[in-house]
Amino acid sequence: xxxxxxxxxxxxxxxxxxxxxxxxxxxxxxxxxxxxxxxxxxxxxxxxxxxxxxxxxxxxxxxxxxxxxxxxxxxxxxxxxxxxxxxxxxxxxxxxxxxxxxxxxxxxxxx
Amino acid sequence: xxxxxxxxxxxxxxxxxxxxxxxxxxxxxxxxxxxxxxxxxxxxxxxxxxxxxxxxxxxxxxxxxxxxxxxxxxxxxxxxxxxxxxxxxxxxxxxxxxxxxxxxxxxxxx
Numbered sequence: 001x002x003x004x005x006x007x008x009x010x011x012x013x014x015x016x017x018x019x020x021x022x023x024x025x026x027x028x029x030x031x032x033x034x035x036x037x038x039x040x041x042x043x044x045x046x047x048x049x050x051x052x053x054x055x056x057x058x059x060x061x062x063x064x065x066x067x068x069x070x071x072x073x074x075x076x077x078x079x080x081x082x083x084x085x086x087x088x089x090x091x092x093x094x095x096x097x098x099x100x101x102x103x104x105x106x107x108x109x110x111x
Numbered sequence: 112x113x114x115x116x117x118x119x120x121x122x123x124x125x126x127x128x129x130x131x132x133x134x135x136x137x138x139x140x141x142x143x144x145x146x147x148x149x150x151x152x153x154x155x156x157x158x159x160x161x162x163x164x165x166x167x168x169x170x171x172x173x174x175x176x177x178x179x180x181x182x183x184x185x186x187x188x189x190x191x192x193x194x195x196x197x198x199x200x201x202x203x204x205x206x207x208x209x210x211x212x213x214x215x216x217x218x219x220x221x
Contacts, residue, residue: 004154031207042200042211043155050207090154099145100202100209102154 003027004103006091012109013081021076021106023091032074033100034066035090043090049074050096078108086110113138113205115212123218130188132215134201139182143204146175146186149214150197158186158199193219 005024013019023032030051035043047056049068063085065077078085088107092100114137124130136144142163147155161168161175161184168175174187184201196219202209 006154033208040214042213044211045208048208055207092154097143097204097207099157099160101157102147105152105154107152 004091004093004101006089006103006106008106009104010107010109012111013078014111015082016080019078019081019108021078021089021091021108023074023076023103024072025091025093025101026072027093027101028071029093029095029101030071031094031096032068033092033094034064034074034076035092037088037090037105046076081108081110083110113141113203113210115201115203115210119215120213121216121218123220124191125220126193127190130186130191130195130217132186132188132199132201132217134184134186134203134212136182136184136201136203136210138203138205139179141182141203141205144175144177144184145202145204145209146173146184147200147202148195148197149200155200188217191217191219193221195219 007022033048034046037043046060067075088105090105091103094100116135145160146158149155159170159175172189176185198214198216200214201212
């Protein structure tokens with residue numbers, strides 16, 4: 001059974017057109033993460049939520065925003081996607097300081 | 112801070128041989144380490160973890176070794192199979208978050 005679910009698996013958007021990616025979890029973990037992964041690179045942490053507390057990485061562009069309306073769901077909003085934002089976006093969850101479990105990812109294409 | 116590196120970006124092994132993938136980290140305060148396997152088009156999959164109070168941990172066909180003296184972590188895969196072909200990442204806990212190494216692509220030759 002899927003524990004970390006990401007929708008959609010593939011997303012195509014146009015340059016500058018806002019897009020929202022979603023993540024849900026059935027693990028009841030209090031920490032949720034969003035990573036960006038470009039081809040042949042390691043996942044790069046964008047931000048994470050510890051319960052409702054939002055923690056932004058210092059180098060995450062303002063173009064990226066996130067919402068966590070409840071324990072189970074977390075959203076990644078890209079306000080004005082550029083060509084450089086094309087990547088795989090990975091959601092992960094964990095208990096505090098414990099193993100992170102990843103979803104299958106959403107591959108974003110920007111035309 | 113923490114930085115994590117790997118010794119080899121790619122590794123090719125013959126089917127049935129053992130594989131060893133290495134990872135080096137910088138911060139001696141790091142206390143929790145994870146190996147992930149990522150197949151093409153999929154998210155990273157947890158393989159095995161180890162905490163800093165241990166130096167070896169074994170799973171099914173996999174062993175993780177931790178050398179805190181030289182800040183080195185390795186993943187050993189016994190009897191490597193075609194299904195083991197993937198990119199392997201080490202992840203090192205620093206503070207609340209994990210820092211990922213750059214990854215090693217393992218190719219299994221028939």
